[in-house]
Structures are given as C-alpha cells and as structure tokens.
Amino acid sequence: MQPSPMQTWQEKARIKVAETNSKIPEKWRLGKDDLVAAKKQRQLAGPFIESFLDGETLEITSHNSVPLLSKITSGHYTALQVTIAFCKRVAIANQINNCLHEIIFDQAIERAKELDEYFKKHASTLGPLHGLPISLKDQFHINGVDTTMGYTSLPQTLLLGETVNNLIGRSLNPVNQLLSCGGSSGGEGALNALRGSSLGTGIGSSVRLPAAYCGIYSIKPTHNRFSYRDAANTNPGQNTYASSVGFLSSSVDALHLRQSLADSTLSRASTDGYSNSNLQLKLGVFWTDGIVGPHPPITRGLQLVVDTLRGVGHKVVNWNPPSQATARRIHLAFLTADGGHDVHKQLNLSGEPLIPKNFQLREPMPLLQYQDLTLEGRDYCAAYSDYWNATADDEDGQIVDAVIMPVAPHAGVMPGKFYHVVYTEAINLLDYSAAVIPVTKADKNVDTFNSEYEPLNEVDRKNWEAYYPEVYHGAPVGVQLVSRKYEEEKVWVIAKIVSAALKAAGVH
C-alpha cells in the first residue's frame, strides 16, 4: 500500500510494519503465548528458537555457509529446501527478536526454483553463492523493496551504537535480551546469531559491534574494497572518511566467501607466508585507549587471546599508538560537519522525530575548517602508520602483523549506556581492515565488579558504573584484529589462525 502524503509518520510506520508482518505465512506464525514466553527469555538463540523448528529445518540451518554450499553443490540439498528452511527460521527469529525490516521470502523462493532448474539442466551451480541464503542490511537498494536506512527502521541515520528506530523500536540482543544487539547492523548480527542467515552484509563500523555482541564473526574492509553502488548512506557527500561494506557470519570461513567476490580489479594484499604452519605471528595488544577502560569481561577476553597465542609460540607486544582521542575528535567533526542537514532533510519527508542527539540542526562547518580537519586526519593516519612501521625496529626486526583490540569497552551494551564508540571509530578514521572473532562469554563469578577502580574521567566513570556482572552474565566477548589498509585477506587469515588456536586451547 502506497503511503499517502496526508498520513502522519506514525500511520506510515504502522502500515509498513503491518505489511512486513503480513509476509510471514500463516503456518509460520507464533501464538500469543509463545510471544509472551519469548519476552521472558534471557537467551533466544539456541534451544529457545529451536523449540519452534522441525527436524529438517533444524538440520539444514545448523550448517555453516561453507559446508552448506558443498551440500548444495553435491546435490544433497536443493536450493529450494535450503531457502525454505532459512525463511522459516527467519520468520520465527523476527517474531521473537524484531530484527527484520523487509521480508522477501517470495522472491527468495522464486530464485531458488530457478537455481534448481539451472542445476538440473547444467549439472553445475550458478556462481559462487548458488542457493546460499544471505541477509542484507536495509541500506542496499533491492528491486521492488523499500530501503529505510533507519528513517523508518534500523538505528536511525545508522550512526548510533544501538539498534533503535521509530518503526520497529529496539532490537535486543538474542544472546542476552537485557542488552542491545548493537550498532547499525544489529539486525544482521541478531539474525546471524539466530542462524537465520548464512551470511549477513552490512555497512559501517557497525558490522563489528553486533558481531562482538552476538558472538559471531565479521570483517570490515577498507573503504571501497567492496563497491558502495546501490547502497544508501547518511550524508553520502561526506566521503573524506567514508564507511565500508562488510560481512557477518556464524563462521569465520563464510567471511571469505564474500572476500572472493571483491572487485577483482581492486587490491589484494599478499598472504604469502601466512599459510606456513611454522609461522610466528607478531601481534600488538591494545589493553585500553587510556580514555575509557574496558569492563572486566573484555580485559579477560584480551588476556585469553594473548595467553593462548603466546602458548603456541606467537609473539604479543603492547600497543601504544597515537591517542584515539584525536581520532574521535576528527571523525565526529566529519560526521557532523553538515550540521545535520542531510539527516533533517530525510526526517522532514515523514515528520518523524530525531533520535541520535549528535544531529541537531545547526550551521554547517565552514569549508576552510573542513579542509584543515582533513589535514589533521591525514597527519593522525601518518603518525599511526609511523608507529606501526617502527615495530620493525624492535630487536627481532619483525613488523607487527595485526593488533588485538577491544571492539567496545563492554560485552554488549545496556540500552542507553553506550558512552564511548572510539575503539571502532579510530579504525574507521584509519580506514584499516579489521575482523571480529568471538572469544568467551562474560561470567559473573569471574568478571566481578572492581569497586576500587579509579576512573580516568567522567565518561570512564559512567562506563565503569554501567558494568553489572549479573546483567552481563553470558554475554559474548569478541575482540577485533586490526590490520592496515587493503589487508582484508591478511586479517582474515590471521582471524582464522587465532580462532583455531582458541578452539585448540578450549577457550572458544
């Protein structure tokens, strides 16, 4: 139904939600009691969602992407079987977790049938992702489907550390409903944690937050390693520090499926040497940025990674780069340089109210100041690069391969308590490549509140006081592994090495 210009934004939103929900077939609808039961669950992922699924659906959706693809390619599953199984799981996921903004089951099933026809006729698959169900953040333009960009769903403007908007409200973390699912690809994170998608595609620094919060894997490439064409964005004319198209999945291997689709004319950092099983990595570890110290579960997560890597012979050195405070100041200035004009132009289309506080309407920044800021950003990147290069001057003569960092100072975030996004933001300014891997879960018995901690400043105090061991109990702890520009392949290989070491050590 076409919204009429006379409708209020609330009416339009109601119509949109009703339309989306109507696309869930009757047979996959949950009863009122089930919905009430879902609200009371702490964890939706795993047994709870699975209690609604039949055997075949469970069996198909339990596979990670790479084995799933082989089963399709070998003819063990048809594309249609796989697609129906994922649609069903997604339908349940959305009813209990509020993570979808568009439902395109019909087109997916149509396409699956075509692929099965093709497979029958040619005895081969069509393209590298034949029959693999993927989800897309509601920022990619798709024929015949709205792109809301958070003006009616997603975190409004995308530039928020939580998934909250005026259409479907808030998406909570399916692993721990006391927490937000985090960041502008939060729905993607939730969906992947609920195994409703084999591979999620998101944009922004925010592919890292939901991965860390939901206990899955993700990769954030350098800008334009994957094309931004046919994707919407907030303030697209500010492209000095632009965001990136990235991927989320429940398996580290699946991330590479998309890597292989990157524009072949673009760069591919050499990973020669990284397949050597005697390889001794040299990694930096960034315990804290000295502005906001991470909560106990995060610090323990970093320590687990460091101990595990050292245990198998890799080197880990402390990381003290140029201050992230500088990166924060410059990046925020760019995001808000237009004085919120782009955001308000979008809001005015429907009249819906603004959510992110940074975007109050004001005078745009004067151009000369904007261009001077570009130079400050350039100098920060150069200083950071110098610091990185200088690790080659250590006695071992070896340059750091990647840096282990917090994704945020907390494992998930309580609604309204995200005070410091700088751990991801600094990497955005640098335009480096980063992968997120899960490490452990917060444990109230181990990660106790240290009441003697002396906060570094007011923001640090607020963040520290937002750590409630009871609330965080069970929340996934991820870390980011950071390499430099265009080193997506390299950082992915390192993520695989580190994940394998964590598995071998029984940590994750």
Added chain:
Amino acid sequence: MQPSPMQTWQEKARIKVAETNSKIPEKWRLGKDDLVAAKKQRQLAGPFIESFLDGETLEITSHNSVPLLSKITSGHYTALQVTIAFCKRVAIANQINNCLHEIIFDQAIERAKELDEYFKKHASTLGPLHGLPISLKDQFHINGVDTTMGYTSLPQTLLLGETVNNLIGRSLNPVNQLLSCGGSSGGEGALNALRGSSLGTGIGSSVRLPAAYCGIYSIKPTHNRFSYRDAANTNPGQNTYASSVGFLSSSVDALHLRQSLADSTLSRASTDGYSNSNLQLKLGVFWTDGIVGPHPPITRGLQLVVDTLRGVGHKVVNWNPPSQATARRIHLAFLTADGGHDVHKQLNLSGEPLIPKNFQLREPMPLLQYQDLTLEGRDYCAAYSDYWNATADDEDGQIVDAVIMPVAPHAGVMPGKFYHVVYTEAINLLDYSAAVIPVTKADKNVDTFNSEYEPLNEVDRKNWEAYYPEVYHGAPVGVQLVSRKYEEEKVWVIAKIVSAALKAAGVH
C-alpha cells in the same frame, strides 16, 4: 643564504636563482655565445645539446634506464661514472632550457660513491634503482633542499597547463622552443626529453602533458597507488579529487621500474592474459569530446594508432562516454572551492603576484554545496563506469581494455593558448590509470589548416585558430591510453603492446 623577512619576493627570487646557478661547476658552464645560440634554436633536444658533450657522457646518457641499470649491475659502469655523466648533461640542459629549480649534484655524487663502495664490498647492487639518476618534481620534500611548489618556481600553484612562474620565468619545450613544455611537471618532461634524467617523478595530471609535448612516455596511476607522503601540494585538504604521483621517461620500460616500487600492500590489477601473444585487444577511440576538437596532428596521431592496431588484428571501437563537460565543471569547482585561500596564504609569505587566474581570492564554497558536488562527481564516475561495462554487451561479448584519447587538443601549446585541459582533467576526476606514449610529429605538409572547419563554440574557435602548421611543425604527438582504477600494470602492458606495434609498423 637565508632570505631575510625584509627582502621583497623579487630579491629572494634573485638570490635563489643565483644560489642554484652557483651549483653548476665552472667547467660545465656555457659561454655567452652558446647561450645566445641556444635561444635561436628551434630544437634543443638531440644534436644541439649533444654538441656540448664529450664522448663518454654522450655514450652513457644515450642509454635508456633498463639497459643502463644492467650495465651498472654488471659492473660495466660505476654509479659514479653514470652520475657524473647525467649531472653534466643536466647542467647543460638547465643553462639552455631553464628546467631545474634545485641542483643537488653534490649529494648525488656522494651517494654514487657510497653505492660503488657497497658494490665493491658485497658484489651486488643496493635496491632496484642502484645508481640510476632520477629527477624529482620540486614538490617532493628532500632533506636540506627547498621545496618551492611553484611559489618561487614550477608553474605557480602547479595548477597551470604551462610551466611558468615568478622565479625562473617560462620553461619552453626543448623539442620545439616555440611551444611551452606544458603542465606542472614540464621541467621533468623537458629534462627527460633532453635525456638529463633516466626517470622523472611528478605529481598531478601534468605528467601526461609534458610527456605528450616532449615526445616521451609517462604513467599516471590512481590516487595513492604511490604514496603522497613527503610531498607538498596545493590545497592538500581538498582530497575528494586528489592528484597522483606519476612517472616520466624516455622509454616505456623504465616506467615499470617505478611500478615495481609501489606500496606492495596496495592493489595490483591482474595482467593475466595480457602476455598472450595471440591476444586480441579491444580498445575504444575517443576522437573528440565534442567540446574542443583536436588539431589536425592529434587527429592524425589517433588515426595512426587505430590503423596500426587494426592492421595487426586488434579491435578498435568508437568511444562516446558521458560528456567531459560535466567532469570539467565538477573538477574545476573542487579545485577552486576554497576560494583561493590556500594559494593566497602561500603567496602572502613572499608577496609575489598570482599567476593562474582561477585563484582570485573569494568566499569559499558553502559546505553543503561542496558535499552535493561530491555526489555529482560520484554519479559521473558511475555513469562512465556503466558506459564502460556496457561494451561487454557488444556482439563479441568483450569489454574494452583501454581507450585511446588525445592528451590535449594540441601537440604542445603556444604560450598563453591553452584553452581546454579537459582531456586530462576528466580522467583525473574518474581517478583512472593512464599512460602516455609518443606516436608521431606534427608535419606542416600533412597537417594543414582546415579553414572550413566549423567551430562548435567560442573556445573551440579559439583553439582551432591557434593551430599554426609552421609553428607546430616537428612538435611531438602523443596519445593517452586510459584504463580504470588501479589498472596501472594493465595500462602499462597495453602501452608496451601499442608502442611495439607502432615501432613494427614504422610509425614511431
């Protein structure tokens, strides 16, 4: 001598010129009669400059970079021998052609001695360019040497199609002194044409103009394929459409010496398939942008390339991309968006007068307009890319590998008559990779003035009327071969293929 703040810019300039000239050893100085004779020459390159050189200098400087390097590596020449020979040739070149802004013979000779020591001790060379004399545009910061950026030399601001400034005046084309040597790397072009350098390094679109005008080769990579660190620039805070570090040389092979030095973490387009000797290239040919039609020598140059390539079995199709008028409008708007503030800040340091008319001081562009323009640029690039991709829909199913284009609508330019820089500028906006190769020379007997040509507009008329067959006679005609982003290796391979075909056909 340190300039005092009380000196006028004219005094400072005089001191700077005197200092530079004093670095030419007495024994390499030309007499007054020789200098007068030089002014009367039409062509300085070739026999005229060579009349001042001894046998060994001639013999060494006659080698292109790649064979020269082998002779150093094999021990046939010492680095010192080679360095002295080039310094000598450069000293003569500068006296007759006015192409240098800094002379660093002493450091070059010092370094050559070190390299010879190293070679003696280790029986191997140090790095891929061991002992090869190169020149650098006066935009790269070098220890102990001024970087003038055209405020005291080079074309002032670099953003001019001619090499003219308040320090050394105008550098003319050493192949035809009636013409300018063209563009902001004009001195580099002249020096390479005079064979005073084995490899020139420049910045800006302007590595293409001097190459075409001086009859040598050059390559312009995509932005940041080669690092901009330690280089100055005009208005560096405007990095939406930034320029590139590129190279010029008297041989196509030498360009690849620098390619091999590109940051290895950056992209390298695949050239698989391009080494196949049965390869059938598909090239576009851009006869005219429909705004300013090229002079007869350029059109004939394009025709020669097309005929030669077709003659050996390659395909050539007409090229009708989105209008370059759009690219021009957007690019110029970015160059002047700061209202000339950066340029005037630099001019005010010395008080020297402004040369390029586009940079009169005015109000900077409002930021929202600047960001909207970024979107127009993005859309132009997308439309151009669509046009390129659509060539794969031709009956042969083959996508165009590269496009043959004019570098400018003229072979060299008469001082003050550069009206239309759009043939290079559009490629800057697209951030594509391009190589320039020499094709032929203007010939007054063939390239006659067509008085019946009907100009498309006022600028076209001015450009057409600026074609004097007598003046242009003997001026080199180059073309640019254009590939897409990060396709430096590919466009270099194509440049080699086309150059070899032109040689085999006796065209060049």
